[in-house]
Amino acid sequence: MTEAAFWRRCSSCKEPIGFGVQYWVCNVSTCTRPRTGFVFCSVSCWDGHLGVVRHRESWAVEKRAPSAAEWAAEQGQAASATAPSVATSPSERSPRRILPPPATREPDPLESDVLIVITKLKNYIRARSGFNTSDRVVIPLSESVRELCDRAIEKARAEGRKTVLDRDFE
């Protein structure tokens, strides 16, 4: 066997993972089975495999790759020994749970769209009071409008209509 310059390759980006460096595995057992044996060079590479496999709950587990000497010893053992017990390498740290960064998702228009015309609102408040208006008021106001709409929808539904009328807001 020739001396490897690195330990293994990242299962996602295929970049080499060197000896003695930090790497990550999936907490899900099917991903860490010897046959599968996913290893990742970064949490984001671990995150990448979630697009391929579906886990209900998963996290990345931080590990440290064996040193070249340890690895050679392990390989030697695996080749010769029949010992079934898979000894954890001494360099293995206790696993640390790392949660993936929250996925960036498109804002849901049902939850977050601005339903207020801010310029008209500002004009109204200024005309009424001479006050300025923060742009952020559209967030709670939109929320209030959604609540009013939800109630109006319920009224229309209760009366067997599929059109929301002005009186549903009364």
Ligand SMILES: [Zn+2]
């Ligand atoms: Zn990678």
Ligand SMILES: [Zn+2]
């Ligand atoms: Zn996994």
